Amino acid sequence: MSEQNAAPRPTRRRVPAEDVPEASVRAHAYVCEAASCMSLQAHDITLRLGEAAAEAGLHDVAVKRVGCMGLCAAGPLVQIPETGELFSAVHPDEVAPIITALETLKPGDERQPQGPFFERQTRVVTENFGEIDPESLDDYVARGGYEALQKVLSEMTSTQVREEITKSGLRGRGGAGYPTGLKWTTVAKAPGTQKYVICNADEGDPGAFMDRSVLESDPFRVLEGMAVAAFAVHATEGYIYCRAEYPLAVARLRSAIRQAQRAGFLGQGIADTSFTFDVQIRLGAGAFVCGEETALIASVEGKRGTPRPRPPYPAVEGLFGCPTLINNVESFANVPVILRRGSDWYASLGVGKSKGTKVFALAGRIVNTGLVEVPMGMSLREIVYDIGGGIIGGRPFKAVQTGGPSGGCIPAQFLDMPMTYEALIEVGSFMGSGGLIVMDDTSCMVDVAKYFMDFCRDESCGKCVPCRVGTTQMWMLLDKITRGQADRFDLAQLERLAGVVQKMSLCGLGQGAPNPIFSTLRYFRDEYMAHIDERRCPAGVCEIEPAEVPA
Amino acid sequence: MPALYKKPPPPSDDKRWKIVETRMRRMGDRPAALIEALHAAQEAFGYLDERALHFVGDTLGVPHSRVYGVATFYSFFTLKPQGEHTCVVCTGTACYINGAKEILAGLERELGVKPKQTTADNKISILTARCLGACSLAPAVIVDGEVAGKVNTGELVARLEAM
Numbered sequence: 001m002s003e004q005n006a007a008p009r010p011t012r013r014r015v016p017a018e019d020v021p022e023a024s025v026r027a028h029a030y031v032c033e034a035a036s037c038m039s040l041q042a043h044d045i046t047l048r049l050g051e052a053a054a055e056a057g058l059h060d061v062a063v064k065r066v067g068c069m070g071l072c073a074a075g076p077l078v079q080i081p082e083t084g085e086l087f088s089a090v091h092p093d094e095v096a097p098i099i100t101a102l103e104t105l106k107p108g109d110e111r112q113p114q115g116p117f118f119e120r121q122t123r124v125v126t127e128n129f130g131e132i133d134p135e136s137l138d139d140y141v142a143r144g145g146y147e148a149l150q151k152v153l154s155e156m157t158s159t160q161v162r163e164e165i166t167k168s169g170l171r172g173r174g175g176a177g178y179p180t181g182l183k184w185t186t187v188a189k190a191p192g193t194q195k196y197v198i199c200n201a202d203e204g205d206p207g208a209f210m211d212r213s214v215l216e217s218d219p220f221r222v223l224e225g226m227a228v229a230a231f232a233v234h235a236t237e238g239y240i241y242c243r244a245e246y247p248l249a250v251a252r253l254r255s256a257i258r259q260a261q262r263a264g265f266l267g268q269g270i271a272d273t274s275f276t277f278d279v280q281i282r283l284g285a286g287a288f289v290c291g292e293e294t295a296l297i298a299s300v301e302g303k304r305g306t307p308r309p310r311p312p313y314p315a316v317e318g319l320f321g322c323p324t325l326i327n328n329v330e331s332f333a334n335v336p337v338i339l340r341r342g343s344d345w346y347a348s349l350g351v352g353k354s355k356g357t358k359v360f361a362l363a364g365r366i367v368n369t370g371l372v373e374v375p376m377g378m379s380l381r382e383i384v385y386d387i388g389g390g391i392i393g394g395r396p397f398k399a400v401q402t403g404g405p406s407g408g409c410i411p412a413q414f415l416d417m418p419m420t421y422e423a424l425i426e427v428g429s430f431m432g433s434g435g436l437i438v439m440d441d442t443s444c445m446v447d448v449a450k451y452f453m454d455f456c457r458d459e460s461c462g463k464c465v466p467c468r469v470g471t472t473q474m475w476m477l478l479d480k481i482t483r484g485q486a487d488r489f490d491l492a493q494l495e496r497l498a499g500v501v502q503k504m505s506l507c508g509l510g511q512g513a514p515n516p517i518f519s520t521l522r523y524f525r526d527e528y529m530a531h532i533d534e535r536r537c538p539a540g541v542c543e544i545e546p547a548e549v550p551a
Numbered sequence: 552m553p554a555l556y557k558k559p560p561p562p563s564d565d566k567r568w569k570i571v572e573t574r575m576r577r578m579g580d581r582p583a584a585l586i587e588a589l590h591a592a593q594e595a596f597g598y599l600d601e602r603a604l605h606f607v608g609d610t611l612g613v614p615h616s617r618v619y620g621v622a623t624f625y626s627f628f629t630l631k632p633q634g635e636h637t638c639v640v641c642t643g644t645a646c647y648i649n650g651a652k653e654i655l656a657g658l659e660r661e662l663g664v665k666p667k668q669t670t671a672d673n674k675i676s677i678l679t680a681r682c683l684g685a686c687s688l689a690p691a692v693i694v695d696g697e698v699a700g701k702v703n704t705g706e707l708v709a710r711l712e713a714m
Contacts, residue, residue: 244590303585303621304620304624439648
C-alpha cells in the first residue's frame with residue numbers, strides 16, 4: 001500500500017504571506033493543512049486565498065498554512081487569528097466570505113467566543129497547533145521553541161534533567177503509563193558507551209491519530225524533546241520509527257530534521273556546545289506488532305518485527321544490543337514544555353498519579369470528531385458531551401472504546417469517571433495511546449469484539465502459539481456467536497481460552513487481545529446471551545443464520 | 552564495516568535500480584538497511600519481484616530466506632503488480648462502525664473482487680488499510696492516492712466502473 005497512500009507532498013510554494021514584512025501585516029488567515037483538511041483540498045484553499053487577497057488589493061494580509069486546529073469534523077478550516085473567527089467546510093472556490101472578513105477587520109476588534117470545543121481544552125502539547133507553520137523553524141522558535149534545549153545544554157547537568165522529568169510525574173503516553181523519569185534514569189545508568197533514543201511513531205491503533213497530528217503540526221517539538229532526552233541519557237543517535245501510512249507526517253519530519261541540522265539544533269556540536277545528536281527516520285511497513293518496543297527494535301534493525309521476551313529490557317539491551325530509550329511521540333512532545341515552564345507547573349495539571357494533560361482523538365458516532373487535549377482526570381462525560389458535542393443525531397450513548405485492540409469498552413454508567421491511568425484499568429480498559437471511539441445503539445458489542453479479534457488475528461506475528469492460534473480460535477467462536485450458531489458451551493469455551501491467551505502470550509499484542517472480549521462480556525453480557533439464547537442481534541447488525549433443522 | 556563480498560551489478564539497465572542502490576549505499580550497505588531498501592524498490596517499481604529481492608539481499612549480504620521473510624511479513628510490501636487503479640478501503644474502527652463493511656460487500660457484489668484482489672481486466676485493485684487516520688471522514692477510501700471521505704457505496708462503484 002505504498003504509492004496509493006501517497007498524499008500530495010507538501011511543497012513550499014510561495015504565498016503572499018512571505019512577501020509581506022511581518023510588522024505591516026494587519027490580518028492573517030490561517031489555513032489548516034493537516035492530513036484531514038489536506039484530503040479536502042486545504043492546500044488549494046491556501047493558494048486560492050493568496051490569489052484572492054492579491055486581487056482584492058489586500059497587501060497587508062498574510063495567508064499562512066498551520067497545523068491541525070483539532071475540529072477535523074468541520075474541515076477544511078480557515079481561521080482569522082485576530083478575531084478568532086473560524087470558517088468551516090471551506091471550498092476552494094468559495095473564499096469570498098473570508099476575504100470580506102479580512103477586509104472589514106479593524107485593529108482592536110473583539111475576540112469572539114470560541115465555543116466549548118476550544119474553550120474547555122488545556123493546550124500543552126498542542127499549544128502550537130493551528131498557530132505555527134509546521135515547516136517553519138522560525139515560527140517554532142518565535143513561540144519559545146528550543147528554549148528548553150538551550151537551557152538544558154547551558155545550565156543543567158544530565159542528572160538535573162532526569163530529576164526534573166521525574167518530578168513532573170510524566171508517564172509514558174503510548175499507553176502503559178510507565179514513569180518517564182524512571183525509564184530515562186535506567187538508560188542513563190546502563191553500562192555501555194553507545195546509547196540510542198528511539199521515538200515510537202508507529203501509531204497502529206485504529207481510530208487513533210494523536211501522534212500523526214503532533215508530527216504534522218509541530219515536528220520540531222518532537223525533535224527538541226528527543227534531543228533533550230538524548231542529553232539526559234548520554235545518547236548520540238536517534239531514530240524515529242514512523243508508519244509509512246503517514247506520508248505527510250514523514251515529509252514534514254524530513255523537512256524539520258533538515259532545517260534543525262542546518263540551524264545547528266541537530267548534528268555535531270549542538271548550540272555551540274560539545275553535545276552531539278542526530279536523528280534518522282525509519283519507515284514502518286504496516287505491522288501493528290511493531291508498536292511493541294522489542295518488535296520495533298527488530299524492525300529498525302531491518303528484521304521481521306517479532307517481539308522477544310523481556311528482560312533484558314531495551315533500556316539495558318536494545319537496538320544493536322545497546323541501551324536504548326524508547327518513548328512515544330506525545331511523551332517526547334511533553335518534554336520541552338516541562339523544562340521551559342518547570343516540573344511544578346506541569347505536576348499541577350492532572351490528578352493523583354496521572355499528571356499533565358492527555359491528547360485524545362475523538363472518532364466514531366460523535367459530532368465533533370477531532371483532536372482534543374484535556375487535563376488528566378477530566379470526566380468522560382465532559383469530553384464526549386461538552387467538548388465532543390454529543391452523539392450524532394442525539395442517539396443514546398452506548399459505550400466508548402479506548403486503548404485500541406488491547407483496550408476495552410466503557411459503558412454509560414462510567415460516564416462520570418475521571419480519565420486517569422488507574423481509573424481506566426479499574427473499569428477493565430486502559431489509556432492506550434488516546435483514541436476514543438464513541439459508539440451508539442447502532443453498534444453491536446459482540447460484533448465490535450469480533451472486529452478487534454479479527455484485527456489481532458491478522459496482526460499477530462505468529463511467533464508464540466497462544467497468540468497465533470488463540471486469536472484465530474477466539475475469532476471463530478465470536479463469529480459463531482454473531483451468526484447465531486453458538487450455544488452456552490461455546491461462550492464458556494471462549495472465556496476460558498481468553499484467559500489462557502491473556503496469561504500465556506509473549507507480548508502486549510497477545511496479552512491484550514482478549515481485553516475487548518472481557519470488557520464487553522463484563523458490561524454487555526446480555527447482548528451475548530441474546531445472540532446465543534434468542535438467536536437475535538439487539539442492535540440489528542449481525543446477520544443471524546436460520547437454525548439448522550435436524551434431519 | 553567494509554563489505555567482504557563483491558556487490559552485485561543491477562539486474563538491468565533500468566535507471567530505477569540506481570535509486571535503490573543509492574538508498575542502500577547511503578545506509579552503509581548494512582543488513583539493517585533491508586526494510587529501507589525494500590521501500591525504495593517498491594516505490595520505484597510499484598511492487599517487489601524476485602529480481603528486486605535478490606538484488607537487495609545480495610547487496611546487503613542478507614540471506615534470501617530472510618529477505619523473503621521480511622518482504623512477506625510486512626503487509627505494506629506487495630510481491631504482485633497492482634492493477635491500473637487502486638482503491639484502498641479504510642477498515643479502522645471509526646470507519647468500521649460507520650459502514651466500511653458495507654463498502655467492501657458492495658465492491659465484492661458489483662465488481663466481483665475481494666480485498667487484495669484485482670479485477671479480471673487488470674484495471675482495479677481493491678486493498679484495505681488498517682487506519683488512514685482520516686477518522687473524521689469515516690468511512691474513507693483512497694482512490695489512486697486521493698482520499699475520499701463519507702463514501703457512499705453506489706457512488707464509489709459507479710466511479711470505479713467509469714475508470
